[in-house]
Structures are given as C-alpha cells and as structure tokens.
Amino acid sequence: MSFRILLNPRLLYVVRCGDILQTNSPLYNSSRFIQKHWDPKYKKLRAAKFIKVDLPNYEDTKKSYDEFTEEEIRTKMKEQGIKPEYPHIEKPMFISSTGEVFEAYVPPEGDGKVSPISKEGAKQTWEFVEKKGKSMLAVRKIRNFDEDFEVRDFLNLAQDVYIKAHETMANRDKELLQQYVTEKAYPEAVYNIDRKTIHWKFLQSIEPPRMVHARTTSIITKDNVFGQLTVRFHTQQVLAVYDRFGRLIHGSEILAKDVLEYIVFEKHLSNQYGTWRIHAKIIPDWKPLPEPGRMTYVVEKEQSSDSKGVSTVPDDLKRSKEPPSVPNDIKPVASPSGTAKTVEFL
Structure with a gap:
C-alpha cells in the first residue's frame, strides 16, 4: 500500500488508495506566527497584569556626588520628583490669628441698667456716636476683602457662632471647638472646661446683638490684614458647673440669669477661606467680681494610736x-x- 503526501501551506492531504483525507496540521497553520490572543474580550485586563518597572542604573550608583554635573543632578531630581534644596534655613510660617485685641472697646459704666432717656444714657449714646467714625472706616476696609459683607448678616452669624461655641464647650468637643474660637482663645476655653461638667443653655435674647466696635490691622506686611468686630450680647442663659466629684460649684440648672457680654470676633481678611471666630471677651474694670466657686x-x-499605720x-x-x-x-x-x-x- 502506497501513500502519497501532498504538502500545502494551509492543508495537509493524505492520499491512500484513491481516497483523499483532508486534515489540519498545526505545523502548517500560519496563525501560530501572530502574537495575538484569540479572544480580545479581556484585552485591557491582561495588559494590566504587566507592570513596567524602571530598573536602577547601577553604574550611576557607583559614582560619587561630585562626579555628576549640575545638569545631570537637576535631571535626576526632576525624574524622581525631588525638590531642589535651598541654602537658607527659613521655615514657612502661617499666622491665622493675632495674639491680642487691638484698640479694645471700653464698655460704658452701667450699660444694660441705665435708661437711654436718662442723663447717663444720653452720654453713652453720644460716646458711641463719637467712636462710630473709625468703626465705619474699618467696615469699609472689610468690604474691600469681602464684597458681600453686611453688618446685619454678620450679627446673625455672630450669634450662631456664640451659641455653637458654648455648646461645644459643654460637650467637651475640643476638635470642633477650633472652628469657633481662634488660636488665642482656644487654650483659655480648654482650661475652663478641664475636669468639669458644664450644663449650658441659651434661652433668649433680651436685646438683639449689636456691633459696637470695629477695627482692622496688618501684621508683618500690609497685605496680611486682620479684622476684629466687637459685638454686644444681652441674653438670658442657664449655667451649671460641676466639679470632677459631681458637686455643684457654680450656677444652677433651674435659675436663669441675664448676661451682658462683649465678645470680640476676628477674621483673617487676606485669607479667602477665613471665617469669623471668637477671639476674646472684654471684661470692663467697673464690673463687680463674680461669685467664687465652691471649693x-x-x-x-x-x-x-493603737494602729500600726502612720498618721x-x-x-x-x-x-x-x-x-x-x-x-x-x-x-x-x-x-x-x-x-x-x-x-x-x-
């Protein structure tokens, strides 16, 4: 029996006894030379399996720093994303608040108790009008940085910040407190709530809040401007302070008191993300001393004497x-x- 094989680039024919048998042989399949997967469905996922890694040049590691030129050093640092070193040792500094109250407001004696139609009340009104000139200039400068600034809207914001700051102190949330007080007032507020339990509640405003003082100042440079606004709050509150043993040391939870306060709010005007925060509280000299807490x-x-212990x-x-x-x-x-x-x- 004789066989005759016919070779074809695509097909292999085997001829036996006059019959032709057609077979596909992988030896003569041209598709084996194409570097391509037969199913393109997951092409991107297969490509993600391979990560291109830049191998280090060990010849450069053998060189010392002095052997490289300035251009080579600059190129290497730029490739690795390293910032160039500067010869000076100055560190960046950001001033987010001032350390004091500049040109502090002096409250008139008897404020909140004197009738405005009396002689002393008329004197207070005249003094307030006298000092209003500088405050209006400061407000005009604040509008240079914040075009939408309005005193009426600010007073609503100030009362909201005032209430939230006291509620945050009562809840002892020190992280949230930083949003409502400046860096100057923060340590003072934390010291007042240390090892104490505070119950505080805002009842109502006896008089609407009023802006009585406004000042601006620049620090280090003329472009770094801060603004301070003093707001008069005459409110009714409930305050009870307990020590670490749970004993009442100040106030009462059932007795409401009228509170007259002058709160200074500060904002970094040059910072577009600056906010109004509580900076200080003005306590006049004529104010009587508060009732001391119980110790x-x-x-x-x-x-x-019979016991062996030492007294x-x-x-x-x-x-x-x-x-x-x-x-x-x-x-x-x-x-x-x-x-x-x-x-x-x-």
Whole structure:
C-alpha cells in the first residue's frame, strides 16, 4: 500500500488508495506566527497584569556626588520628583490669628441698667456716636476683602457662632471647638472646661446683638490684614458647673440669669477661606467680681494610736481634738458621705 503526501501551506492531504483525507496540521497553520490572543474580550485586563518597572542604573550608583554635573543632578531630581534644596534655613510660617485685641472697646459704666432717656444714657449714646467714625472706616476696609459683607448678616452669624461655641464647650468637643474660637482663645476655653461638667443653655435674647466696635490691622506686611468686630450680647442663659466629684460649684440648672457680654470676633481678611471666630471677651474694670466657686476638698481621718499605720494628719490637728476653725466668711456644708466637705465662699 502506497501513500502519497501532498504538502500545502494551509492543508495537509493524505492520499491512500484513491481516497483523499483532508486534515489540519498545526505545523502548517500560519496563525501560530501572530502574537495575538484569540479572544480580545479581556484585552485591557491582561495588559494590566504587566507592570513596567524602571530598573536602577547601577553604574550611576557607583559614582560619587561630585562626579555628576549640575545638569545631570537637576535631571535626576526632576525624574524622581525631588525638590531642589535651598541654602537658607527659613521655615514657612502661617499666622491665622493675632495674639491680642487691638484698640479694645471700653464698655460704658452701667450699660444694660441705665435708661437711654436718662442723663447717663444720653452720654453713652453720644460716646458711641463719637467712636462710630473709625468703626465705619474699618467696615469699609472689610468690604474691600469681602464684597458681600453686611453688618446685619454678620450679627446673625455672630450669634450662631456664640451659641455653637458654648455648646461645644459643654460637650467637651475640643476638635470642633477650633472652628469657633481662634488660636488665642482656644487654650483659655480648654482650661475652663478641664475636669468639669458644664450644663449650658441659651434661652433668649433680651436685646438683639449689636456691633459696637470695629477695627482692622496688618501684621508683618500690609497685605496680611486682620479684622476684629466687637459685638454686644444681652441674653438670658442657664449655667451649671460641676466639679470632677459631681458637686455643684457654680450656677444652677433651674435659675436663669441675664448676661451682658462683649465678645470680640476676628477674621483673617487676606485669607479667602477665613471665617469669623471668637477671639476674646472684654471684661470692663467697673464690673463687680463674680461669685467664687465652691471649693471641694477631702478630709483625711485621724488614725488611732493603737494602729500600726502612720498618721497622715497635720500637726496642728493632732494637738487638739476639736475641728479646725473656719473663718466667718466661709459657710461649711456637710457632705452626705462624711468623708468630703464642700465650703462655700460668701
């Protein structure tokens, strides 16, 4: 039996006994020379499997820094995204708030108690009109940086910031507090809420808030301008402060009081993202001293002479079995536990 093979670039024919058998042979399939996947469906995903990596040039690592030219150093740093080094050692500094109240407002004596139709009330009104000139110039300068600035809209914003700042202090949220107070007022506010529980509530405004003072100043350069506005708040609030032992040291949760305050708001006018924040509180000299808080202390028990322990009672208490004398202006209040006492300064 004889076979005759006919070679074709595409087909392989095998001839046997007059019959032709057609077969496809991979040896003569031209598609094997094409570097292409048979299914283009996931072409991009297959391409993402390969990552081009720039291998380091080890010849350059053997060279010292002095052997490179300035142009080669500049090119290498630009390729790697490294900023050039500067010879000076100055560091960037950003001033977001001032450290004081410039040209602080002096509240008139008896404000909030004197009738505007009386002699003293008319005197206060005249003094306010006298100082209004500089405030209007400051407001005009604020409008150079903020064209949409209006005193009426600012007063609504100031009252909102005032309420939110006190609520944030009562909740002891120190991170959120930075949005409502400046860097000068922040440490003072944190110190006042340290180891205390505060219950604060805003009831109503006895008088609408009023802007009484406005000033602007520049720091370091003339373009770095800050603005300060003093707002008069006459409100009714409820405040109760408890110490770390849970004892009331100031105020009351059921007694509302009228509060007259002068709050200074500051804004970095040169910063387009600047906001009005509480900067300081003006306390006039004629204001009477506030009622001091009640002091809480622990009285240690005196150990008997039969016990082996060492007594920690002071020497002045050891000489007499009577309790220490209390000044006339201090009223002791017994604690329910008997181990701690609270004294109230009258």
